[in-house]
Amino acid sequence: MPSDQTWNRDGLPAWSYRSSSLLDLEKNRVFLNHWIVVGHVNDLREPGDWLSFDLLGERAMVIRGKDGEIRAFHNTCRHRGSRLVEGEQGHCRGAVMCPFHAWVYTLEGGLKTASQPDKFPSLDSKDFGLQSLELETWRTFCF
Ligand code: FES
Structure with a gap:
């Protein structure tokens, strides 16, 4: 580790602040490829409590199911x-x-009902549930 006297304090070169290729590299290698804290389990105390966030054009929601488990999904209707869900935090009553x-989707992400189901070919609710995202809880924080 360099001492205080030898540490280069010039910072990043100016080009790095304007480089779209460096930005793409950061998006793919850092922000979309590493765990990001999204909240605390106490933000999701009851079934139906949710958090949502957008990251680099992706929309996500984290929600506690009726079984008590916390899951993450794309915040996108199938x-x-x-x-x-709109906003940063809220509660869905039952669905x-x-x-x-x-x-309508269950709190566990399954498709419950499509409106006007007679207008669709038979939908297998397992095929049209919300799309899952990886979620881990570590020391009461959700990543
Ligand atoms: S876009 Fe969600 S029900 Fe049509």
Whole structure:
């Protein structure tokens, strides 16, 4: 480790602040490839409590299920991609309902009902549940 006298304090070169290729490298190697803290388990005390966040164009939600487990999903409806929950934190009573055409998902991410199901070919609810994201809880923090 360099001593205080030999440590280069010039900082990053100016080009690095304007480089789109360096930004892409940071996005892919740092922000989309490492664990990011999204909240604390106390933010999700009750089934239906949720947190949401956007990161580099991706939308995510973290929600506690009726079974007490905390899961993460893309914050995107499987019908036409509408954002399911709006804001940073909230509570869904019993289910997650898409605000656009009212598809309903269980708190565990499964498709409960599609609105106007007669207009669709038979939908296997397992195939149209919310898309999962990796989630780990470590020392009461969700990553
Ligand atoms: S986009 Fe969600 S129900 Fe249509």
